[in-house]
Amino acid sequence: MPPTSETLTAERILEATEDVLRRHGPAKATVVDVARALGVSHGSVYRHFRTKAALREAVTKRWLDRATGMLAEIAAQDRDPEARLRDWLAALFEAKRRKAGDDPELFATYSVLTGESVTTVIEHLTELTDQLTRVVRDGIDAGTFTVADPAVAALAVFQATGRYHDPVYAQEWEQPGAEEEFTALVDLLVRGLRA
Amino acid sequence: MPPTSETLTAERILEATEDVLRRHGPAKATVVDVARALGVSHGSVYRHFRTKAALREAVTKRWLDRATGMLAEIAAQDRDPEARLRDWLAALFEAKRRKAGDDPELFATYSVLTGESVTTVIEHLTELTDQLTRVVRDGIDAGTFTVADPAVAALAVFQATGRYHDPVYAQEWEQPGAEEEFTALVDLLVRGLRA
Numbered sequence: 001m002p003p004t005s006e007t008l009t010a011e012r013i014l015e016a017t018e019d020v021l022r023r024h025g026p027a028k029a030t031v032v033d034v035a036r037a038l039g040v041s042h043g044s045v046y047r048h049f050r051t052k053a054a055l056r057e058a059v060t061k062r063w064l065d066r067a068t069g070m071l072a073e074i075a076a077q078d079r080d081p082e083a084r085l086r087d088w089l090a091a092l093f094e095a096k097r098r099k100a101g102d103d104p105e106l107f108a109t110y111s112v113l114t115g116e117s118v119t120t121v122i123e124h125l126t127e128l129t130d131q132l133t134r135v136v137r138d139g140i141d142a143g144t145f146t147v148a149d150p151a152v153a154a155l156a157v158f159q160a161t162g163r164y165h166d167p168v169y170a171q172e173w174e175q176p177g178a179e180e181e182f183t184a185l186v187d188l189l190v191r192g193l194r195a
Numbered sequence: 196m197p198p199t200s201e202t203l204t205a206e207r208i209l210e211a212t213e214d215v216l217r218r219h220g221p222a223k224a225t226v227v228d229v230a231r232a233l234g235v236s237h238g239s240v241y242r243h244f245r246t247k248a249a250l251r252e253a254v255t256k257r258w259l260d261r262a263t264g265m266l267a268e269i270a271a272q273d274r275d276p277e278a279r280l281r282d283w284l285a286a287l288f289e290a291k292r293r294k295a296g297d298d299p300e301l302f303a304t305y306s307v308l309t310g311e312s313v314t315t316v317i318e319h320l321t322e323l324t325d326q327l328t329r330v331v332r333d334g335i336d337a338g339t340f341t342v343a344d345p346a347v348a349a350l351a352v353f354q355a356t357g358r359y360h361d362p363v364y365a366q367e368w369e370q371p372g373a374e375e376e377f378t379a380l381v382d383l384l385v386r387g388l389r390a
Contacts (some may be wrong), residue, residue, distance in 0.1 A: 192387030195387070
């Protein structure tokens with residue numbers, strides 16, 4: 001059997017970090033806690049993540065990216081851009097709502113972490129608006145959408161639906177009527193893109 | 196000269212309350228501080244506002260309503276509904292941005308107070324979406340807008356522009372590009388209403 005340190009992957013450290021964050025909260029979780037949970041020295045953790053800040057950023061990125069893969073698939077599909085746009089926005093809303101509803105404590109923890117990792121969050125948002133830009137561009141190419149600039153329109157759509165993906169609105173996501181209001185908003189935006 | 200207590204109006208108390216909130220912050224401001232600032236007994240203040248909570252709600256409502264009057268005027272004007280809609284949204288954004296930028300400490304204070312006065316905030320938001328509904332309905336009547344339900348469409352427009360009036364986004368309002376992004380968003384929404 002290989003020694004523990006050889007099987008210590010970045011992914012295993014990030015898993016343990018999330019567990020530690022869940023147990024101790026974002027204020028108290030330390031690299032020593034993570035190393036202890038893995039049964040390794042804190043030096044072994046630092047070989048993968050050079051600072052505590054780097055570890056926190058990586059675990060935040062991992063959490064943010066959990067939904068992004070599925071969204072990227074929807075954005076890249078070879079079918080009606082309007083349907084893709086609707087599905088993409090609905091999948092984003094659903095992914096966020098699930099994250100907030102299934103594990104509110106972890107969601108609150110990551111809300112603190114995202115506040116620290118501004119660059120990571122900006123990269124995540126850029127990735128999402130890039131996906132949306134691709135769908136809008138496909139819609140323009142197909143003649144479905146008539147807006148002039150796909151990136152400008154995609155950013156407007158992303159901002160317009162902020163209420164349904166920005167964590168500051170998490171408590172609104174389970175309110176009665178949220179689903180209908182989301183649909184009405186998406187309908188209005190799709191009409192605007194088509195026009 | 197009449198004694199101070201006779202000239203003590205609700206408006207004077209609310210002005211003094213805002214000053215006290217500005218000086219002491221929302222956590223420490225008391226009714227006794229307000230009475231002292233006015234040179235009256237705290238009983239005199241309680242004759243106008245029966246509880247500390249009622250006083251805090253009233254001062255919050257006064258602050259929220261400061262922009263509402265001008266917006267109501269725009270909503271009620273007898274001219275092109277699309278221009279009115281654009282002006283109304285721009286005036287709301289501008290009023291919020293000015294409040295946040297001119298006096299950030301008072302803005303932060305009122306952000307705490309609005310968190311306490313949920314009913315007052317809901318009434319304020321209802322007043323605003325009612326104004327917007329009126330403009331959208333005028334647009335439907337004039338044949339400019341083609342949406343089915345003015346209240347549903349107005350709520351969608353209000354939610355879609357949340358980034359430019361919800362205080363949680365205050366730090367975005369002075370970012371480079373905010374003005375252009377706001378205009379692109381309003382353009383998209385107007386296209387959606389016209390369609």
